[in-house]
Amino acid sequence: MKSHTRYLALQTPARRGFVNITPEVREAVQQSGVQEGLVLVNAMHITASVFINDDESGLHHDYEAWLEQLAPHAPTSHYRHNDTGEDNADAHLKRQVMGREVVVAITAGDLDFGPWEQIFYGEFDGRRKKRILIKVIGE
Amino acid sequence: MKSHTRYLALQTPARRGFVNITPEVREAVQQSGVQEGLVLVNAMHITASVFINDDESGLHHDYEAWLEQLAPHAPTSHYRHNDTGEDNADAHLKRQVMGREVVVAITAGDLDFGPWEQIFYGEFDGRRKKRILIKVIGE
Amino acid sequence: MKSHTRYLALQTPARRGFVNITPEVREAVQQSGVQEGLVLVNAMHITASVFINDDESGLHHDYEAWLEQLAPHAPTSHYRHNDTGEDNADAHLKRQVMGREVVVAITAGDLDFGPWEQIFYGEFDGRRKKRILIKVIGE
Numbered sequence: 001m002k003s004h005t006r007y008l009a010l011q012t013p014a015r016r017g018f019v020n021i022t023p024e025v026r027e028a029v030q031q032s033g034v035q036e037g038l039v040l041v042n043a044m045h046i047t048a049s050v051f052i053n054d055d056e057s058g059l060h061h062d063y064e065a066w067l068e069q070l071a072p073h074a075p076t077s078h079y080r081h082n083d084t085g086e087d088n089a090d091a092h093l094k095r096q097v098m099g100r101e102v103v104v105a106i107t108a109g110d111l112d113f114g115p116w117e118q119i120f121y122g123e124f125d126g127r128r129k130k131r132i133l134i135k136v137i138g139e
Numbered sequence: 140m141k142s143h144t145r146y147l148a149l150q151t152p153a154r155r156g157f158v159n160i161t162p163e164v165r166e167a168v169q170q171s172g173v174q175e176g177l178v179l180v181n182a183m184h185i186t187a188s189v190f191i192n193d194d195e196s197g198l199h200h201d202y203e204a205w206l207e208q209l210a211p212h213a214p215t216s217h218y219r220h221n222d223t224g225e226d227n228a229d230a231h232l233k234r235q236v237m238g239r240e241v242v243v244a245i246t247a248g249d250l251d252f253g254p255w256e257q258i259f260y261g262e263f264d265g266r267r268k269k270r271i272l273i274k275v276i277g278e
Numbered sequence: 279m280k281s282h283t284r285y286l287a288l289q290t291p292a293r294r295g296f297v298n299i300t301p302e303v304r305e306a307v308q309q310s311g312v313q314e315g316l317v318l319v320n321a322m323h324i325t326a327s328v329f330i331n332d333d334e335s336g337l338h339h340d341y342e343a344w345l346e347q348l349a350p351h352a353p354t355s356h357y358r359h360n361d362t363g364e365d366n367a368d369a370h371l372k373r374q375v376m377g378r379e380v381v382v383a384i385t386a387g388d389l390d391f392g393p394w395e396q397i398f399y400g401e402f403d404g405r406r407k408k409r410i411l412i413k414v415i416g417e
Contacts, residue, residue: 100329107144
């Protein structure tokens with residue numbers, strides 16, 4: 001069994017944002033030499049997500065508006081977590097809707113994707129350095 | 140390490156629906172010959188889900204009503220994604236709540252399930268051909 | 279390839295609750311002898327979740343209040359699933375928001391975690407015996 005580990009560092013300029021990380025994941029898969037296996041991609045922080053969906057800016061606007069409706073940032077005093085001095089309780093909730101991680105099949109040395117699948121990092125409490133983990137296993 | 144890949148094709152007659160795909164996943168696991176490992180099952184389309192829950196029609200009605208409340212289909216003009224000519228922005232949102240994929244343990248050559256676990260495909264923009272990926276790895 | 283399977287049994291005293299199971303998962307990883315691989319941790323019941331987030335009581339209060347707002351327990355007659363004699367339809371919905379499972383990378387023999395990641399069992403229909411599955415694979 002082969003394995004390969006890669007950490008991506010990034011920092012979004014705004015509190016919230018979506019970043020397409022498919023090229024970095026594909027590169028890690030290719031570096032691993034794995035032909036058949038799985039790749040796990042996860043946020044290493046608990047106010048961020050990794051998810052798979054469409055690379056379409058209108059949709060990303062819709063996600064942003066919808067998540068803000070489901071779990072509003074303000075009033076920050078609404079959340080007990082924010083009594084600790086944080087203002088990011090909403091980000092912990094939004095991350096649960098969008099998920100922490102994805103697991104993607106590797107077939108014939110590449111991501112085994114449908115026609116529109118792209119991997120995104122979703123940031124809900126940005127403007128600070130965050131990390132993403134890519135773990136490849138297989139043969 | 141062994142691996143096995145299977146693609147399921149299906150088309151739901153209505154826009155939304157839930158299909159129990161446990162038999163197909165179990166068959167793929169048995170064909171793989173894997174005794175100990177993992178199986179990944181994911182929608183290859185971004186307006187559909189794979190999830191694990193109960194095979195009970197009342198519950199499926201509740202999921203349908205609840206998802207429609209959380210992310211209504213209409214008015215379609217509410218969503219920027221639909222400015223592209225699509226009318227399925229709500230389906231991209233519903234899929235995030237229900238998830239893209241499941242990973243299930245294989246123990247002694249079978250799905251290692253609790254008493255009520257069943258694997259479902261959840262369609263939120265049907266009436267067209269879609270695919271599901273089953274990837275088995277292990278030994 | 280090595281594999282290791284462990285079942286955790288637990289029963290929460292109240293209908294809903296969050297339990298930190300990180301020590302048990304870490305112990306299973308160490309017992310497996312796997313240095314590089316993946317560990318799957320999932321609820322074996324369909325009214326419960328396994329998820330990764332912060333071990334902070336204010337946040338857990340916020341999750342509880344938010345999930346009750348998204349998918350209220352009462353009136354129980356609101357849900358068709360409850361026509362079967364159950365009163366736990368809301369628990370099946372809450373579990374989908376929080377997720378069934380997590381997959382965590384194992385690097386150098388330990389959970390490859392960011393600074394705040396902790397694994398939780400989320401119970402939404404407790405006061406009865408439930409099980410969690412831990413499956414380790416790798417080398």
